[in-house]
Structures are given as C-alpha cells and as structure tokens.
Amino acid sequence: xxxxxxxxxxxxxxxxxxxxxxxxxxxxxxxxxxxxxxxxxxxxxxxxxxxxxxxxxxxxxxxxxxxxxxxxxxxxxxxxxxxxxxxxxxxxxxxxxxxxxxxxxxxxxxxxxxxxxxxxxxxxxxxxxxxxxxxxxxxxxxxxxxxxxxxxxxxxxxxxxxxxxxxxxxxxxxxxxxxxx
Numbered sequence: 413x414x415x416x417x418x419x420x421x422x423x424x425x426x427x428x429x430x431x432x433x434x435x436x437x438x439x440x441x442x443x444x445x446x447x448x449x450x451x452x453x454x455x456x457x458x459x460x461x462x463x464x465x466x467x468x469x470x471x472x473x474x475x476x477x478x479x480x481x482x483x484x485x486x487x488x489x490x491x492x493x494x495x496x497x498x499x500x501x502x503x504x505x506x507x508x509x510x511x512x513x514x515x516x517x518x519x520x521x522x523x524x525x526x527x528x529x530x531x532x533x534x535x536x537x538x539x540x541x542x543x544x545x546x547x548x549x550x551x552x553x554x555x556x557x558x559x560x561x562x563x564x565x566x567x568x569x570x571x572x573x574x575x576x577x578x579x580x581x582x583x584x585x586x587x588x589x590x591x592x593x
Contacts, residue, residue, distance in 0.1 A: 438472045445480055454480045454488055458495050471510045474499065478514030486518070493520035500526055509541050516545030524553040528560050531576050532569060539572070543579020554584045558591055 438460060444453035457480065460473035474496065481492025492514075499511040500523070508530075515523040524546060531542050546553045557580070561573035577584045 438469055438476070441473070441476060445476060445483075450480050450483050450488060454491065461495060461499060467504050467506060470504075470507055474507065474510045474514055478517045481514075481518045489518050489520065493518050493522065496520075497523060497526065500530060505535070505538065509538055512538065512541045512545050516541075516548035519549050521549055521552055524549060524556045527553075528557055528573070528576070531572055539576065540579055543576045546576065547580035547584060551583070551587075554580055554587060558584065558588050561588070562591060 437456065441453045441456035441460075444450075444456065454477065457473045457476040460469055461477065465473075477492045477495060481489045496511050496515055496518075497520075499507060500515075502508050502511070512527065512530075515527070527542050527546060531539055534542060546557055554577075557573060557577060561570060561577060564570045564573060577588055
C-alpha cells in the first residue's frame, strides 16, 4: 500500500514538472523577445505551436509569434504568418480564434481566402473575429471577400459573406455598394 502512494506521488510530481517546463520555456521565449532577440524567441515560440502542450501554452506561443512578426517593420511577418496558417484547422476553438486574431495583427494577406472559407462553418465569435481580421488585413482582403460574395449563387453562403463584410467595417460596406452598382 505504501509503495503505491510513493509511485502515485512520483507520477504527480512528473506531471507537474512537465506542465511547468512548457510554461517556463514560453517565458524564456518571451524574455528573449523582451531582450530584442527576436529570431531566437520566434524559433523557440514556433516549437510550441504544434506541440502537445496545453491550450494556454499554445495560445501564449501564438500571441508571441504574432508580436514578433510585427517587430522591426514586420521583418518576421511572412515567417510568422506561414507558421500560423496550419493552425486555422486546429481542433481547439480558442487556438483557432487566437490564430485568426494574430493573422489580422500581422496583416497577413495570404490568409484571406482561408479565412473566408472558414467563415462558412464558423460560430458567431469566430465569424466576428474573421470580419475584424479581414478588415485589419486591408483593402485587398476586403476585395477578395466582396468578390466571393458577388460571385456566390448559393443564398446561405451569400448571407454569411455579407455578414463578414458588415463585420469588417464601413469601408467594406461602401466598397460593396460601389461594386454592386
């Protein structure tokens, strides 16, 4: 009976060490970023995007990748955006939402088409984030969205695209009116 308690305690200690090691590594990456060592911080953060870490550590890594991507006039924007794109298919909704937000911060135009596709099956919160993100990416992303809306013949898809257009802001609504005339 006593050996079972010892092995149980060791097992719990092992789990705590594993959880804390992931957190401390993200903190180390954040410290590197704070000290201006952006490339090393980005490399370290990228290691946590696709790992089996808990969701909060992955979200911290996603946010750090987004921040680093915007440093030095977007020196790492392309690398950060490319690394985040596969996570748009992640099973965890908070991870996907964080990725969508950070792609908007990065103004990562190559994400536009995928975001539009995702909007067709997105929940309300994700749909709102997609609208904000496409608006943040800029006029070219808005043009892609409006073209999808104008060429779509299936009314339910059109309704979703229109909702996303409205969520992007007044510039998109004006552009839609211009293009519809």
